[in-house]
Amino acid sequence: MVNIEKSQSGSTITVKINGVIQEGVEFDKLIGTPSGGELVINTKDVKRINSTGVKHWIQYFQKIAANGVKLRFSECSPPIVDQINLIKNFTCGGSIESISAPFSCAGCNSQFISVLAIADLRKLQGKMPEPPCPKCKAKTVFDDSPEEYLAFLKRS
Incomplete structure (x- = not known):
């Protein structure tokens, strides 16, 4: 099930999508x-x-992009980053502002997501930063392959 939080400031609409995108998702509803303006x-x-969710996603965002809506994606979760890497036009011409990346800490054995x-990632040229652990401030490691997780950067 998907839940949407929506707000608007001028011609910019911001939506926060949470949950599982799958069969039955109706982004139109x-x-x-929107037509024109910006959608974050x-x-x-x-x-x-899932694959049906991807189909609904692409159909919806292609349609509104064709209506002149500028798309901006922020804090893309790991499942969304996976789709961006797998499907060339997953963002339907929109820009990606930030991603959420999984990290782990050997010091206190915790895992966390960093936005x-x-x-900033472009400046690091394919390398991942090493943010301090939010619990114990120790050095952390990225929980995936940077080359695979950031592959989409080479296309854009």
């Missing part, structure tokens, strides 16, 4: 069909997206 899509809390700005 949940978000609406925060997917930090998207837990999973990383795309502009």
Whole structure:
């Protein structure tokens, strides 16, 4: 099940999508069909997206992009980053501002998600930062392969 939180400031609509994107998702009803302006899509809390969810996603965002809506994706969750890497036009021409990346700490054995700005990642040229652990401040490691997780940066 998907839940949407929606707010608007001027011509910019911001939506926060959370839950599982799958069969039965109706973005038209949940978000609406804006024309013109800007739509900021925060997917930090998207837990999973299946193949039918991907189909609905692409159909919806292609349609509103064709209506002149500028798409911006922020805090893309790991399942969304996976789809961005797998499907060339998953963002339907929109820009990616930031991603959520999984890290772990050997010091206190905790795991956490860190939000990383795309502009900062480009400066690191394919390497992941090493944010301090929010619990114990020890050095952390990225919980995936940077080359695979950040592969989409080479396309954009």
